Amino acid sequence: xxxxxxxxxxxxxxxxxxxxxxxxxxxxxxxxxxxxxxxxxxxxxxxxxxxxxxxxxxxxxxxxxxxxxxxxxxxxxxxxxxxxxxxxxxxxxxxxxxxxxxxxxxxxxxxxxxxxxxxxxxxxxxxxxxxxxxxxxxxxxxxxxxxxxxxxxxxxxxxxxxxxxxxxxxxxxxxxxxxxxxxxxxxxxxxxxxxxxxxxxxxxxxxxxxxxxxxxxxxxxxxxxxxxxxxxxxxxxxxxxxxxxxxxxxxxxxxxxxxxxxxxxxxxxxxxxxxxxxxxxxxxxxxxxxxxxxxxxxxxxxxxxxxxxxxxxxxxxxxxxxxxxxxxxxxxxxxxxxxxxxxxxxxxxxxxxxxxxxxxxxxxxxxxxxxxxxxxxxxxxxxxxxxxxxxxxxxxxxxxxxxxxxxxxxxxxxxxxxxxxxxxxxxxxxxxxxxxxxxxxxxxxxxxxxxxxxxxxxxxxxxxxxxxxxxxxxxxxxxxxxxxxxxxxxxxxxxxxxxxxxxxxxxxxxxxxxxxxxxxxxxxxxxxxxxxxxxxxxxxxxxxxxxxxxxxxxxxxxxxxxxxxxxxxxxxxxxxxxxxxxxxxxxxxxxxxxxxxxxxxxxxxxxxxxxxxxxxxxxxxxxxxxxxxxxxxxxxxxxxxxxxxxxxxxxxxxxxxxxxxxxxxxxxxxxxxxxxxxxxxxxxxxxxxxxxxxxxxxxxxxxxxxxxxxxxxxxxxxxxxxxxxxxxxxxxxxxxxxxxxxxxxxxxxxxxxxxxxxxxxxxxxxxxxxxxxxxxxxxxxxxxxxxxxxxxxxxxxxxxxxxxxxxxxxxxxxxxxxxxxxxxxxxxxxxxxxxxxxxxxxxxxx
Numbered sequence: 001x002x003x004x005x006x007x008x009x010x011x012x013x014x015x016x017x018x019x020x021x022x023x024x025x026x027x028x029x030x031x032x033x034x035x036x037x038x039x040x041x042x043x044x045x046x047x048x049x050x051x052x053x054x055x056x057x058x059x060x061x062x063x064x065x066x067x068x069x070x071x072x073x074x075x076x077x078x079x080x081x082x083x084x085x086x087x088x089x090x091x092x093x094x095x096x097x098x099x100x101x102x103x104x105x106x107x108x109x110x111x112x113x114x115x116x117x118x119x120x121x122x123x124x125x126x127x128x129x130x131x132x133x134x135x136x137x138x139x140x141x142x143x144x145x146x147x148x149x150x151x152x153x154x155x156x157x158x159x160x161x162x163x164x165x166x167x168x169x170x171x172x173x174x175x176x177x178x179x180x181x182x183x184x185x186x187x188x189x190x191x192x193x194x195x196x197x198x199x200x201x202x203x204x205x206x207x208x209x210x211x212x213x214x215x216x217x218x219x220x221x222x223x224x225x226x227x228x229x230x231x232x233x234x235x236x237x238x239x240x241x242x243x244x245x246x247x248x249x250x251x252x253x254x255x256x257x258x259x260x261x262x263x264x265x266x267x268x269x270x271x272x273x274x275x276x277x278x279x280x281x282x283x284x285x286x287x288x289x290x291x292x293x294x295x296x297x298x299x300x301x302x303x304x305x306x307x308x309x310x311x312x313x314x315x316x317x318x319x320x321x322x323x324x325x326x327x328x329x330x331x332x333x334x335x336x337x338x339x340x341x342x343x344x345x346x347x348x349x350x351x352x353x354x355x356x357x358x359x360x361x362x363x364x365x366x367x368x369x370x371x372x373x374x375x376x377x378x379x380x381x382x383x384x385x386x387x388x389x390x391x392x393x394x395x396x397x398x399x400x401x402x403x404x405x406x407x408x409x410x411x412x413x414x415x416x417x418x419x420x421x422x423x424x425x426x427x428x429x430x431x432x433x434x435x436x437x438x439x440x441x442x443x444x445x446x447x448x449x450x451x452x453x454x455x456x457x458x459x460x461x462x463x464x465x466x467x468x469x470x471x472x473x474x475x476x477x478x479x480x481x482x483x484x485x486x487x488x489x490x491x492x493x494x495x496x497x498x499x500x501x502x503x504x505x506x507x508x509x510x511x512x513x514x515x516x517x518x519x520x521x522x523x524x525x526x527x528x529x530x531x532x533x534x535x536x537x538x539x540x541x542x543x544x545x546x547x548x549x550x551x552x553x554x555x556x557x558x559x560x561x562x563x564x565x566x567x568x569x570x571x572x573x574x575x576x577x578x579x580x581x582x583x584x585x586x587x588x589x590x591x592x593x594x595x596x597x598x599x600x601x602x603x604x605x606x607x608x609x610x611x612x613x614x615x616x617x618x619x620x621x622x623x624x625x626x627x628x629x630x631x632x633x634x635x636x637x638x639x640x641x642x643x644x645x646x647x648x649x650x651x652x653x654x655x656x657x658x659x660x661x662x663x664x665x666x667x668x669x670x671x672x673x674x675x676x677x678x679x680x681x682x683x684x685x686x687x688x689x690x691x692x693x694x695x696x697x698x699x700x701x702x703x704x705x706x707x708x709x710x711x712x713x714x715x716x717x718x719x720x721x722x723x724x725x726x727x728x729x730x731x732x733x734x735x736x737x738x739x740x741x742x743x744x745x746x747x748x749x750x751x752x753x754x755x756x757x758x759x760x761x762x763x764x765x766x767x768x769x770x771x772x773x774x775x776x777x778x779x780x781x782x783x784x785x786x787x788x789x790x791x792x793x794x795x796x797x798x799x800x801x802x803x804x805x806x807x808x809x810x811x812x813x814x815x816x817x818x819x820x821x822x823x824x825x826x827x828x829x830x831x832x833x834x835x836x837x838x839x840x841x842x843x844x845x846x
Contacts, residue, residue, distance in 0.1 A: 002101045002119055002188065002359075003101070003104045004101030004102050004103070004104065004118065005100075005102055005117055005118055005119070006102065006103055007102050009117075010102060013115040013116060014113060014115050017115065018194075019112040019113065019194075020111060020112050020113065020129060020130050020178075020195050021112050021195050097109065097110055097111055098110075098114050098118075099120065100114060100118045100120050100121070101118075101119040101120075101121065106121055106359075111129040114129045114191055115194065116191055116192065116193065117190070118130075118190075119189070119190060120188075121186070121187075121188055121189075122182050122186065122187050122189060123182060123187075124182055124184055125181075126181075126182045127180070127181055127182075128142070128176045128177060128178055128179065128180045128181075128182070128189070129191075130178045130192075130193060130194045131175070131176070131191070131192055131198045131199055132175070132176055132189040132190050132191040132192050132193075133165075133174055133175055133176075133189065133190050133192055134156050134157065134158050134174045134175070134176060134187050134189060135158065135159065135190050136188040137156055137157065137158055137185060137186070138185050138186050138393075139184055139391065139393055140155070140156040140182070140184065140187045141153040141155055141182075141184040141185060142156055142176055142180050142182055142183065143180060143181040143183050144168045144169065147169075147177055147179070147180065147199055147200065153183045153184065154169070154171050156172070156173060156174065156176060156187065157172045159174030159175070160174070165192060165193065167199070168180075168199055176189060177198065177199045177200065178193075178194075178199065178200050179200045184393075185393070235656070237257065239253065239257045239656065240253045240257035241253075242659065269641065269644060272640050272641070272644070272684055272687075273637070275684045275688065276633060276636070276637045276684075276688055277297055279688055280297045280629070280633035281297050284297065284613075284626050284630070287625040287629060288615065288616040288617045288619070288622050289613055289616065289623070289625065289626040290613065290614040290615075291613055292611065292612055296595050296596075296613050297630060298630075298634070299576065299594060299595060299630075300578075300626055300627055300633075300634075301627070301630040301631035301635075301702055302576050302594075302701050302702050302706075303576050303577070303578045303594070303595055303630075304502070304503060304575045304576045304701050305504045305505075305576070305577050305578065306498065306504070306505045306506065306578045306627075307506045307563070307566065307570075307577060307578065307579045307580065307593075308506070308508065308620055308623065309508055309509065309580050309582070309599070310507055310508065310519055311485060311509065311510075311511075312363075312599065313615075313619065313620050314507065314523060314620050315485040315487055315488060315519065316485060316486050316487075316488055318363060318485065318486070319363040319366070319367035319451070319483045320367050320371075320483065320484055321333050321367055321368065321481060321482070321484075322448070322450050322482045322483060323445060323448070323450055323480075323481075323482035324345050324348055324349070324479065324480070324481060324482070325441055325479055325480040326345065326348060326478070326479035326480075327477075328344070329342060329344055331345055333371075340375075345479070346376065346379065346381050347457070347478055348455055349368070349371060349372055349375065349376060349481075350372070350381035350383075351416040351417075351418075351455050351456070351478055352368045352416075352418050352453070352455045353368050353382070353416075354383065354386075354403060354405060354414065354416035354457075355401060355416035355417055355418035355455065356368055356369065356418070358388070364451070364453070364483055368481070383405070383408075385408055386405045386406060386407055386408060386414075387406040388403055388404070388405055388406075389406055389413065389466065390403070390404040391403050391404075392404075392469070392470045394419065398419075398423050398426070398427075399420035399422075399423045400417055400418065400420065400423035400426075400427060402415055402416065402417040402470045403417075404466055406462070411461075411462050412460060412461055413459065413462055413466065414457070414458075415457060415458040415460060415473050415475070417455070417457070417458070417475060418453050419453065419454060420454065421438060421442050421452055421453070421454035421480060422435075422454075423454070424455065424475075424477065425454065426471075427456055427470055427471065427473070427475045428456055428475045428476065430477070438454075442480070442512060442514075443512070443514050445480065446511070446512040446514030446515040447514045447515075447517075447518060448482070448484075448518065449484060449515055449518035449522070450482030450483060450484055450515060451483045451484070451485060451511050451515060452480055452482050452483075453480065453482075454479075454480055455478045455480070455481060456476060456477050456478055457475065457476055457478055458476065459474075460473065487519065487522050487523055490619070490621040491620050491621065492522075492523050492524045494620055494623075495523050495524050495525060495620075496524060497624055497628075497697050498624060500698050501627070501698065501700070501701070502699065502701055503627065504526075504553065504575075505525060505526075505553065506552075506554075506555065506566075506570075507519070507520055507525060507553065507554050508555045508558050508563065508566070508580075509554075509556055509557075509558065510556075510557060510558060511556055511557070512556060512557065513533060513554075513556040513557070515556070516531055516555075516556040517529060517531055517554065517556075525554065526553055527551070527552070527553050528554060530551065530552050530553070530554065531552070531554045531555070531556050532552045532555050533555070533556050533558075534556075534558040534559055534562045537558075537562055537565065537566070538562065538565075542569065542572070545569045546569050546572055546573055549566065549569045549570055549573065560586045560589070561588075563579065563589035564592055566589075567579055567589050567592045571594070576595075576701065577593045577595070578593060578594065578597055578623070579592075579595070579596055580597045580598070580599065580615075581596070581597070581611070582598065582599035586598075590611045596611035596612050596613070597612070597613045597614070597615060597623060598611035598614045598615070599614075613626060627697075628692060628696060629692075631696045631697070632691070632693075632696055634708075635692065635696065636688060636690050636765075637708065638708050638713060639687050639764050639765060639767065640683045640688070641708055641709065642720075642764060643717075643761065643764045645717040645718075645721070646716075646718075646720040646760060646764075647675075647679060647721065647724070647757055648721070649717075649718065649720075649721025649722060649724070649725055650721055650724040650725035650728055650756070651675060651753075653725040654666045654725065654728060654729070654749065654753065655672070664742045664746070667750070670806060671806075674754075674792075674806075675753070675757065678754070678761075678789045679757070681781075681784075682761050682785050685781040685785065686761060686765060686779065686781045686782045686785050687764075688781075689779055689781040689782075690765045690777075690779055690782075691777065693766060693767065693769075694768055694769070695768055720760060720827065723826045723829065724753065724756040724757075724760070724826045724827065726826070727752060727756065727822045727823070727826035728749050728752045728753045728756065728826070729749070730822065731745075731748050731752045731818065731819060731822050732748065732749035733745075734818075735748045741809070743807065743808075744809040744811065744815070746807075747797075747809045747811060748811065748815055750808075751793065751797070751811070751816065751819040751823070752822045752826075754789065755819060755820055755822075756824075756826045756827055757789075757823075758786055758789055758790075758823075759823060759824055759826075759827040760827050761782065761785065761786070762775065762782070762786070763828075763830050763831060763834075764830075765779065770831060770834065770835065771831050796808055797810070797811060797816070
């Protein structure tokens with residue numbers, strides 16, 4: 001029995017020798033971050049404005065602008081730290097994992113926590129976490145092309161105890177190297193070198209360096225920002241020329257141009273997009289789903305088909321023996337043993353265990369061992385003292401596994417086989433009549449939802465060499481074992497939620513059609529009686545398959561290679577496909593799918609690397625949670641973008657119109673900075689933290705080709721912005737008409753704009769709830785922004801020193817009331833529109 005290191009010794013070595021990490025980019029220093037922030041256009045404009053005020057001799061205004069530079073740098077640093085923390089949390093989650101033996105138990109740990117001396121268990125599809133020696137192996141082959149450039153996998157053998165590790169390359173070496181891939185077999189390794197001491201560490205390469213990718217949303221927003229920036233620069237230049245030529249005051253014209261550029265520049269958009277995607281990925285990880293690629297977060301909400309494995313995803317992957325069957329006896333298994341197991345079934349159980357791993361991790365093999373301990377504990381049918389000689393692994397051509405043992409009670413070798421009943425029948429050379437009878441038994445068991453395995457045995461002379469293939473043995477059929485895997489309790493409700501959301505769920509399994517049909521009925525899958533097998537799929541051409549996949553939700557007897565064809569057929573029909581997978585052979589389908597979802601619990605590292613999402617717990621309800629969060633992220637991002645677009649319209653209008661009409665400037669650069677202090681946290685915090693809309697999973701998926709700035713959103717933003725502009729200008733003109741002077745009129749216009757801005761935030765965070773309902777919702781970020789903005793505005797209006805600094809006039813209660821009424825009125829019409837839309841969507845009571 002392997003003991004491995006103790007947990008205490010592993011922690012001590014981790015602290016003493018360091019983590020199993022490779023060189024990576026150093027985090028940016030505070031100075032680097034500040035310099036990067038200072039290169040942003042908004043900050044450059046502020047610095048330019050401050051310099052111009054100094055040239056004009058207005059030191060107070062210049063210092064005020066420059067002070068806000070430090071405030072904005074502080075906000076940017078906070079946002080960057082928040083984003084970096086989320087990304088670091090995701091990086092830690094996505095670290096390659098390793099299965100180590102600690103205190104005699106196998107457990108998964110992050111690859112960086114593997115230490116020298118650890119015993120690591122690897123199997124097909126795993127990446128080697130560090131350099132080590134092979135201590136036990138079965139048919140082990142490793143792809144070392146990462147280090148050697150040779151694409152052909154190399155065989156590995158068990159070492160003789162030497163600890164001098166040679167260079168990579170060559171067959172039959174007893175050493176493995178960090179980052180290389182197990183392509184066949186399984187092995188027990190002893191770790192000898194970690195981190196920088198590994199072969200890959202010596203040459204200074206990091207396997208986790210990925211080129212940054214741009215999502216479709218980032219490409220959309222980059223195009224929009226470029227277009228608006230060019231338009232803003234052009235307009236600001238025109239304003240400068242008009243102001244200078246008409247009024248002859250070039251410095252004031254430059255200030256007007258800077259103010260307009262600040263008003264038009266939508267610098268929040270790329271920042272908001274980055275924050276939303278990073279924090280969205282972090283939020284999804286808290287639901288046990290790791291987003292390895294940002295585009296998966298972006299398109300989750302547009303998924304129309306979820307293709308999911310049955311075992312472990314829809315079911316608990318906690319197998320137990322449900323029925324045993326031989327040619328003459330059928331034995332249903334009860335939860336608690338009520339009588340000794342009939343003697344006729346002893347050999348069936350005995351050889352099902354002998355055909356399994358001695359210390360299994362596979363749930364079915366665990367179930368067989370557990371059953372043997374319960375029913376055969378005091379018999380001669382359990383063989384802890386036997387020695388395994390050779391294993392014949394499962395292959396796509398023969399879905400069966402055989403193991404040859406050296407018995408302590410016989411001169412002959414004992415061979416045990418288990419696998420798909422058809423494969424066992426093939427090994428036993430069944431006649432057509434026997435195959436027909438076996439098929440009947442299999443169908444009867446499958447109809448009960450049992451997963452069926454066939455078991456056989458054979459003998460081989462001890463003095464001869466073992467044959468190379470399983471077919472060379474003279475196998476005897478022993479019977480069938482039916483295993484049951486209960487449906488996860490949360491699956492039926494999650495499936496109903498998918499149906500309400502317009503998402504079709506397709507179940508894929510390697511089980512028999514009858515078993516698949518039984519599970520489909522239990523979970524409430526649509527059209528459970530219509531089942532297509534992998535064999536039937538391969539007989540159809542692409543056109544015929546394209547027609548059939550639209551009508552079938554249950555695919556049985558599927559091998560991983562057939563998943564790729566299923567994904568392609570669904571995509572050809574216009575579906576946005578999310579596909580789950582866990583094996584090496586699932587990688588092509590995971591890469592081809594719009595959203596590849598790897599199993600984190602039982603999935604291989606190859607599957608995890610090919611996927612965009614990784615389920616940290618192999619549970620279907622986690623996928624549904626991820627879809628819900630994906631829709632929420634996209635909804636909130638669209639609301640934030642609509643808000644940014646809407647609020648920049650009145651800011652730009654109040655900056656441009658006075659210049660065009662020869663009025664005094666309404667929005668000084670410092671006023672625009674004050675607005676940015678509200679806009680920035682509102683975009684990146686308030687909208688991001690907003691809970692999902694009540695109907696988020698009761699509407700069909702959005703089109704993957706849909707732009708975040710669709711016509712309806714743009715029109716709504718334009719109307720909202722235009723109304724705020726009209727009311728703010730109206731207040732300004734009325735104040736002048738009443739003879740209150742430029743300072744009072746400008747102050748009232750700014751207060752109106754600020755109130756309208758705050759109201760716009762509250763009404764736009766939800767497009768399905770009323771303003772009153774939104775104010776009752778627990779979005780604490782919104783209350784911080786509303787409260788902070790109100791306190792700031794109150795201080796600017798009522799503290800004389802601040803009022804003089806910002807050139808605000810003192811307003812009477814009536815004037816403040818007029819600003820509040822105008823600011824609310826400029827936005828409250830949207831509440832009427834929302835109410836009318838909700839009434840149209842709500843069905844009348846019977």
